[in-house]
Amino acid sequence: MTHSVPPPPRPATAPAPSELAWVPFVSVQNMMALINGIGLETALRELADYIEADFRRWPDFDKTPRVASHSRDGVIELMPTADAESYGFKYVNGHPANLKAGFQTVTAFGVLASVANGYPLLLTEMTVLTALRTAATSALVGRLLAPKGARTMAMIGAGAQCEFQALAFRAICGIETVRIHDIDPAATAKALRNLARHGLEAVACGSAQDAVEGAEIVTTCTADKQNATILTDNMIGAGVHINAIGGDCPGKTELHRDILLRAGIFVEYPPQTRIEGEIQQLAPDHEVTEIWQVLRGEAEGRRDAAQITLFDSVGFAIEDFSALRWVHDRARAAGCVERLDMLADPDDPRDLFGMLDRAAG
Numbered sequence: 001m002t003h004s005v006p007p008p009p010r011p012a013t014a015p016a017p018s019e020l021a022w023v024p025f026v027s028v029q030n031m032m033a034l035i036n037g038i039g040l041e042t043a044l045r046e047l048a049d050y051i052e053a054d055f056r057r058w059p060d061f062d063k064t065p066r067v068a069s070h071s072r073d074g075v076i077e078l079m080p081t082a083d084a085e086s087y088g089f090k091y092v093n094g095h096p097a098n099l100k101a102g103f104q105t106v107t108a109f110g111v112l113a114s115v116a117n118g119y120p121l122l123l124t125e126m127t128v129l130t131a132l133r134t135a136a137t138s139a140l141v142g143r144l145l146a147p148k149g150a151r152t153m154a155m156i157g158a159g160a161q162c163e164f165q166a167l168a169f170r171a172i173c174g175i176e177t178v179r180i181h182d183i184d185p186a187a188t189a190k191a192l193r194n195l196a197r198h199g200l201e202a203v204a205c206g207s208a209q210d211a212v213e214g215a216e217i218v219t220t221c222t223a224d225k226q227n228a229t230i231l232t233d234n235m236i237g238a239g240v241h242i243n244a245i246g247g248d249c250p251g252k253t254e255l256h257r258d259i260l261l262r263a264g265i266f267v268e269y270p271p272q273t274r275i276e277g278e279i280q281q282l283a284p285d286h287e288v289t290e291i292w293q294v295l296r297g298e299a300e301g302r303r304d305a306a307q308i309t310l311f312d313s314v315g316f317a318i319e320d321f322s323a324l325r326w327v328h329d330r331a332r333a334a335g336c337v338e339r340l341d342m343l344a345d346p347d348d349p350r351d352l353f354g355m356l357d358r359a360a361g
């Protein structure tokens with residue numbers, strides 16, 4: 001199903017855009033059609049495969065911590081990376097106070113481009129896609145680190161990311177029950193309703209302490225622009241895997257420092273995580289393990305059944321690059337692409353001015 005928007009009227013004298021002017025575009029509506037057409041859990045598994053493939057070729061990428069512009073109420077970030085063939089970036093914001101004003105905390109869009117000539121290959125919404133790629137990354141790491149046979153996950157924070165996380169952990173790690181706590185009971189009720197439609201057993205919990213009861217995996221995905229203490233040390237028993245996704249900015253963390261001191265800590269890209277992750281609470285040389293090295297068998301994952309493992313997730317550009325690749329590979333065949341007249345393409349590449357002049361009539 002293609003949802004195309006008619007182009008705006010042009011002056012009679014203006015030439016029609018050339019083939020090179022058009023950039024494939026995936027709208028929110030088409031992203032939802034793509035994901036629902038493929039099936040959400042299949043899409044999550046495919047995304048996890050793309051992310052794993054790119055993590056396994058980590059040295060091939062240009063890497064930099066994301067460029068963050070902080071303000072009183074939030075942050076706007078640019079997340080670029082490139083391999084020899086393609087360049088990708090995501091624009092994303094994080095504004096925890098948005099919720100009260102009826103806006104989302106996180107919105108995003110992104111571009112994939114050709115390294116050879118710099119032309120964009122794809123412009124796409126990434127708000128929905130970010131929820132999927134974050135959940136796919138969390139579950140991919142969960143499969144690597146969580147205790148064998150884990151069936152129950154606690155979920156603290158039932159906002160926009162919640163159901164994606166829960167369903168990714170079912171699709172990729174085999175969890176059967178999710179125990180949910182949010183300070184706002186309406187958020188928990190929303191998650192329970194949505195997950196019931198997908199046949200995942202979900203239990204409403206009155207506190208974070210209640211939620212972690214019997215859970216082998218604990219996911220924290222709250223939003224607050226402060227150093228919060230969602231989990232305290234006494235709440236985390238031996239062998240638990242923590243998937244901490246909400247602490248992702250300077251001054252914005254979710255775990256008590258004592259948990260970090262007891263855990264084996266796994267991260268995406270240390271230069272970014274040391275600024276933004278839970279480990280901003282620790283010394284700058286505190287030992288961490290990079291996920292890509294565990295995936296390649298170059299570093300140890302879970303040491304033993306009693307170890308507490310922590311994925312200190314902040315979200316890294318390569319995950320978005322993988323997601324952009326996935327959309328680029330999947331959307332056209334599914335008929336979920338429009339074309340935007342986005343690149344000026346004069347007949348003579350040096351006559352940009354003439355093209356503008358001729359369009360004036």
Ligand SMILES: NC(=O)c1ccc[n+]([C@@H]2O[C@H](COP(=O)([O-])OP(=O)(O)OC[C@H]3O[C@@H](n4cnc5c(N)ncnc54)[C@H](O)[C@@H]3O)[C@@H](O)[C@H]2O)c1
Nearest residue numbers: 105157159160161182183187221222223245246313314315
């Ligand atoms: N690591 C990543 O890659 C990544 C990606 C996307 C989002 N995030 C982060 O994940 C977090 C969640 O994002 P979202 O889009 O779901 O936000 P959201 O605002 O939609 O939901 C956050 C929820 O947390 C709840 N909450 C706040 N404080 C709480 C507390 N003390 N105990 C229990 N619940 C609490 C709120 O009531 C809300 O329902 C944000 O901090 C966001 O920045 C991280």
